Amino acid sequence: CTPDTTSINLTESDRQSIETRLKEMHPKELNTMLKDTVGRATISKVVASRLLASSLRHASRFTEAIEQCHTTYSLAVQVRDTIEMTKALNDLATNFRRIGSLGDATEWHYRALQLSEEFSDKESYTARKNMTIAYNGIGNIDLTLKYYEEARDYFAQALEVETSLGSHLGQAINYANIGSIY
Numbered sequence: 001c002t003p004d005t006t007s008i009n010l011t012e013s014d015r016q017s018i019e020t021r022l023k024e025m026h027p028k029e030l031n032t033m034l035k036d037t038v039g040r041a042t043i044s045k046v047v048a049s050r051l052l053a054s055s056l057r058h059a060s061r062f063t064e065a066i067e068q069c070h071t072t073y074s075l076a077v078q079v080r081d082t083i084e085m086t087k088a089l090n091d092l093a094t095n096f097r098r099i100g101s102l103g104d105a106t107e108w109h110y111r112a113l114q115l116s117e118e119f120s121d122k123e124s125y126t127a128r129k130n131m132t133i134a135y136n137g138i139g140n141i142d143l144t145l146k147y148y149e150e151a152r153d154y155f156a157q158a159l160e161v162e163t164s165l166g167s168h169l170g171q172a173i174n175y176a177n178i179g180s181i182y
Contacts, residue, residue: 010043012125015083022047027055041078049075050087057095065095082119086112086130093137102141109137125165132161132170139177148181155181 010018022030022044030052034045053068069092076084093108113134121127139154155177162170 010081015043015126018044018047019051022051025051027052030055041075043079043081043084046072046075046079046081046084050084050091053088053091053095057091057098062095062099066092069095082115082121083124083126083130086115086119086127086134089115090130090133090137093134097137097141102144106138106141109134109141113138128161128165129167129170132158132165135161136173136177143177143181152178152181 025033025048030048033048034052049068049072053065053072056062056065056068069088073085073088073092076088089108089112093105093112096102096105096108113131116122116127116131116134119127122131135154135158139151139158142148142151142154155174159171159174159178162174
């Protein structure tokens with residue numbers, strides 16, 4: 001699947017609506033929804049799968065979360081949704097980072113970053129946020145490995161995007177990350 005092709009032209013508002021509706025569901029309901037729905041992938045299935053993976057990560061069920069992230073990525077490829085592919089790759093990297101598998105985490109964050117950079121819609125809030133998540137993830141890995149200069153560079157790139165997005169939380173996180181280097 002080429003990064004620029006998506007069979008779904010969803011607006012940010014459409015995406016937010018789907019996300020909001022599915023966030024109200026319990027993880028068991030999301031799992032049931034994924035198992036009960038047959039046929040081709042839909043954006044709702046992708047989002048449900050991503051939310052289920054997130055709930056597994058928050059419950060420290062990392063092996064299951066990693067498996068679910070792979071499912072999410074596969075569904076996102078099927079619907080040709082680059083935004084969701086990038087989210088799945090970043091989530092996969094985060095899970096690997098949490099279990100200390102930094103090589104795997106690095107690989108997945110770089111794949112997410114590459115996909116973000118190749119995506120034609122570089123200006124939407126979500127696309128830019130995905131890029132920032134990859135920058136932060138790589139920065140955190142570099143920080144863990146004590147590659148302070150590289151970490152600072154990635155955190156600075158993330159801070160620049162978060163500032164342009166007007167995300168005060170994102171800016172605070174990046175200032176804290178930069179501060180932890182020193």
